[in-house]
Amino acid sequence: MDKKIQKFFTKHHITETDIKYIIRRDGKTCICLDDGRIVETYTPLKTIITEMTPDHFINVNKGIALASDKIASIHDDQYMMQDGNHFKGRARMPxxxxxxxxxxxxxxxxxxxxxxxxxxxxxxxxxxxxxxxxxxxxxxxxxxxxxxxxxxxxxxxxxxxxxxxxxxxxxxxxxxxxxxxxxxxxxxxxxxxxxxxxxxxxxxxxxxxxxxxxxxxxxxxxxxxxxxxxxxxxxxxxx
Missing domain, CATH: 3.30.450.20 (PAS domain)
Structure with a gap:
């Protein structure tokens, strides 16, 4: 992992398995964790995802990356998360x-x-x-x-x-x-x-x-x- 990102994760007590999803909001990257915390950074979402385990996260739409093991179901173009939140995917099934x-x-x-x-x-x-x-x-x-x-x-x-x-x-x-x-x-x-x-x-x-x-x-x-x-x-x- 990139040393800068690793240092940021260590400072905020973040591990990859704790992350539910990562989203871009108001010019910041918001890392949403299992314990309810939302840690914000100006580091681009793509830069963070690149340092994660390959295919652990799915980019379902621009500025939205979901942990694949925390997706409960996919309903049409909606990705339902285990915590009850849902996100709209790129494509809509006819x-x-x-x-x-x-x-x-x-x-x-x-x-x-x-x-x-x-x-x-x-x-x-x-x-x-x-x-x-x-x-x-x-x-x-x-x-x-x-x-x-x-x-x-x-x-x-x-x-x-x-x-x-x-x-x-x-x-x-x-x-x-x-x-x-x-x-x-x-x-x-x-x-x-x-x-x-x-x-x-x-x-x-x-x-x-x-x-x-x-x-x-x-x-x-x-x-x-x-x-x-x-x-x-x-x-x-x-x-």
């Missing part, structure tokens, strides 16, 4: 798309994967890098609550130790019932707001450290490529 999501989620019929989507990515079927496309699922109030696998190549099924039939059209939290909700927040941000993200995290579901590369192939979808982090080599013993 109402027709939202209603289509609700219809699909509430339907009792099995929804077949999009043939167009499968055909578009079929050239990656035998690519040796795990790759999938997921679709956000919403409840009847518009809250993103899960995501469904719409495409998975052979390497992805090997990574998850599941067949393609077991993955496709199944929801993540139906397969992994104790899955971490932070995955939903990260993927939802890309699926709704576009752009791309790269983040590193440990997946307890498959017991692996992963580098995950995400982008938005179409509104409401997130495409992901997974690279396993190499294990640290065992220390060599010298005689």
């Amino acid at each position: 109402m027709l798309y939202r209603f289509e999501q609700e219809r699909r989620f509430n339907s009792t019929e099995m929804v077949n994967g999009s043939s167009d989507l499968i055909n578009a990515f079929s050239v990656l079927d035998r690519m040796p890098i795990p790759f999938c496309v997921i679709e956000l699922l919403y409840d009847n109030t518009g809250n993103s609550i899960d995501f469904r696998f719409r495409y998975a190549n052979e390497a992805m099924t090997d990574l998850q130790s599941l067949s393609r039939e077991q993955l496709l059209n199944e929801s993540f939290y139906n397969i992994f019932r104790n899955g971490d909700r932070k995955w939903l927040v990260a993927y939802a941000d890309v699926a709704l707001n576009g752009g791309s993200r790269i983040f590193r995290d440990y997946s307890p579901e498959i017991n692996k450290e992963l580098m995950i590369y995400c982008y938005q192939p179409s509104e409401g979808y997130c495409a992901c490529a997974f690279l396993e982090e190499p294990e640290d080599p065992a220390p060599s013993s010298q005689s």
Whole structure:
């Protein structure tokens, strides 16, 4: 961490995990903490975020960065925080798309994967890098609550130790019932707001450290490529 920022954090007893969100207000950067304090500085928000753990914070709009592990849900373009506050994201999901999501989620019929989507990515079927496309699922109030696998190549099924039939059209939290909700927040941000993200995290579901590369192939979808982090080599013993 930059020495100037580290000194500022130490002076005000701030740790990264204590931060709920960082916002720009009246020309200042306001760091909002779990204990209710708001610490102000003239240091640009982007400068502070750059010094944080990669992808711990999500820039949902100009001058607004939210801690991903403190987001409770995403409702349309509103990011609801665990403390009850909410922030407007960059993009607004079209109402027709939202209603289509609700219809699909509430339907009792099995929804077949999009043939167009499968055909578009079929050239990656035998690519040796795990790759999938997921679709956000919403409840009847518009809250993103899960995501469904719409495409998975052979390497992805090997990574998850599941067949393609077991993955496709199944929801993540139906397969992994104790899955971490932070995955939903990260993927939802890309699926709704576009752009791309790269983040590193440990997946307890498959017991692996992963580098995950995400982008938005179409509104409401997130495409992901997974690279396993190499294990640290065992220390060599010298005689």
